[in-house]
Amino acid sequence: MTIDQPGHRAASTADMWVDPRCPWAWIASRWLLEVEQVRPIEVRFHIMSLSVLNEGRDVPEKYRSAMVEGWGAVRVCIAAEQQHGPEALRHLFNAMGTLIHHEQAGLGSGMLLAALTDADLPAELAEAADTTDYDKALRASHHAGMDPVGAEVGTPVIHISGADVEPIAFFGPVMSPAPRGEAAGRLWDGVVAVAGTDGFFELKRNRTRDPIFG
Secondary structure (H helix, E strand, O other), X not given: OOOXXXXXXXXXXXXXXXXXXXXXXXXXXXXXXXXXXXXOEEEEEEEOOHHHHOOOOOOOHHHHHHHHHHHHHHHHHHHXXXXXXXXXXXXXXXXXXXXXXXXXXXXXXXXXXXXXXXXXXXXXXXXXXXXXXXXXHHHHXXXXXXXXXXXXXXXXEEEEXXXXXXXXXXXXXXXXXXXXXXXXXXHHHHHHHHHOOOOOOOOOOOOOOOOOOO
């Protein structure tokens, strides 16, 4: 989806890699969709996997069950993208995020089926959750997004490209809640400025809020 204002076109593309279960990625995605309305960008969603990212790592016990549960949603997302295209993935990610983060629907089969219904996609795609058939494509998508920013970050990851910008890739931004309207556009302008500065690597402070979905 491109900006809907007459006389505007997408001057740049924001490719965002997300795992539907990450609340910070969900908030950042809401921000990017706001930016899409006030800046000439096109947002495209792609799938990374926190389960893939944390394979082989010594993670706290409370995260281990989430690593196991997390495979289903990303597998279904990849299956939807492969069978029905990137717009289907966009709709499915939006549906999953709403159910997971706003309705606390969990990561199980009930959420998957409800999200597929909401995204007007075949219920049979839910079968991908319990098979490794799409794991090669999942890993390829994951590494396409994550390798350019390194192994020490998670999601969200954004790649920016276009005629007016040098290609850049970065982790973040992490925020709570997402700004709206022109405030979202101003944050975009600042993020592009710092991420596009040669030699700039990090700007960070402690999080003092839980995710606010708004």
